[in-house]
Amino acid sequence: GENVEQHPSTLSVQEGDSAVIKCTYSDSASNYFPWYKQELGKGPQLIIDIRSNVGEKKDQRIAVTLNKTAKHFSLHITETQPEDSAVYFCAAGVPGNKLTFGGGTRVLVKP
Amino acid sequence: EAGVAQSPRYKIIEKRQSVAFWCNPISGHATLYWYQQILGQGPKLLIQFQNNGVVDDSQLPKDRFSAERLKGVDSTLKIQPAKLEDSAVYLCASSLAARVVNIQYFGAGTRLSVL
Numbered sequence: 001g002e003n004v005e006q007h008p009s010t011l012s013v014q015e016g017d018s019a020v021i022k023c024t025y026s027d028s029a030s031n032y033f034p035w036y037k038q039e040l041g042k043g044p045q046l047i048i049d050i051r052s053n054v055g056e057k058k059d060q061r062i063a064v065t066l067n068k069t070a071k072h073f074s075l076h077i078t079e080t081q082p083e084d085s086a087v088y089f090c091a092a093g094v095p096g097n098k099l100t101f102g103g104g105t106r107v108l109v110k111p
Numbered sequence: 112e113a114g115v116a117q118s119p120r121y122k123i124i125e126k127r128q129s130v131a132f133w134c135n136p137i138s139g140h141a142t143l144y145w146y147q148q149i150l151g152q153g154p155k156l157l158i159q160f161q162n163n164g165v166v167d168d169s170q171l172p173k174d175r176f177s178a179e180r181l182k183g184v185d186s187t188l189k190i191q192p193a194k195l196e197d198s199a200v201y202l203c204a205s206s207l208a209a210r211v212v213n214i215q216y217f218g219a220g221t222r223l224s225v226l
Contacts, residue, residue, distance in 0.1 A: 004153075006153075031212065032212040034214070034215075036217075041219070042219055042220075043115070043202055043204075043217035043218050043219045043220050044154065044202070044217045045217070046214055046215075046216070049214065051212070089153050089154070091153075093212050095212065096166065096167075097142060097159075097206060097212055097213055097215070098156060098159065098167060099156065099215060100156075101153030101154050101155070102153050103151075103152055103153050104151070104152065104153050
């Protein structure tokens with residue numbers, strides 16, 4: 001089955017700096033790569049996603065890149081703000097809509 | 112639009128007891144998922160329903176876990192008997208039909224503590 005590795009497990013950045021989280025996946029059939037943000041006591045919320053026919057997608061301060069050949073995808077958050085502090089999860093999805101999640105990255109934005 | 116509703120939010124039981132969780136998906140969403148999220152880990156899929164049929168339950172510990180979605184809307188997940196290692200957050204998610212990849216929307220989860 002699919003295996004998704006996520007790094008780093010924790011990330012501390014100064015407010016205004018950029019944050020980058022990287023994931024790798026194993027199943028070449030995966031064609032959908034969402035990123036979720038989870039705040040304490042809440043369920044994961046989708047922040048951005050990318051499909052396998054696209055190499056990059058941007059939404060305001062958030063961008064995701066995908067390298068299908070290398071089976072890598074990354075989340076980039078620019079101009080970080082304290083409200084960006086949360087746990088972020090990457091996932092890889094296959095046809096049939098099954099998602100496999102990475103282990104998560106705890107991001108702390110220091111004022 | 113109302114989101115995915117789950118209840119209860121918290122549950123504390125002793126090992127070997129039974130427990131049930133309830134989920135109401137977003138209206139019109141044919142696909143429903145139950146995930147287990149152990150502290151410090153990503154969600155792990157337990158079972159996926161398409162309407163009232165099971166699509167994938169390969170990671171559901173069937174000797175103690177069961178789930179149903181009788182009318183293709185609400186769903187319940189049951190654990191009987193519970194073990195200490197079942198302590199986790201149980202997340203329900205829903206999406207449009209799973210013929211193509213669709214966004215999964217998550218509920219707030221039920222936090223289970225087994226003592």
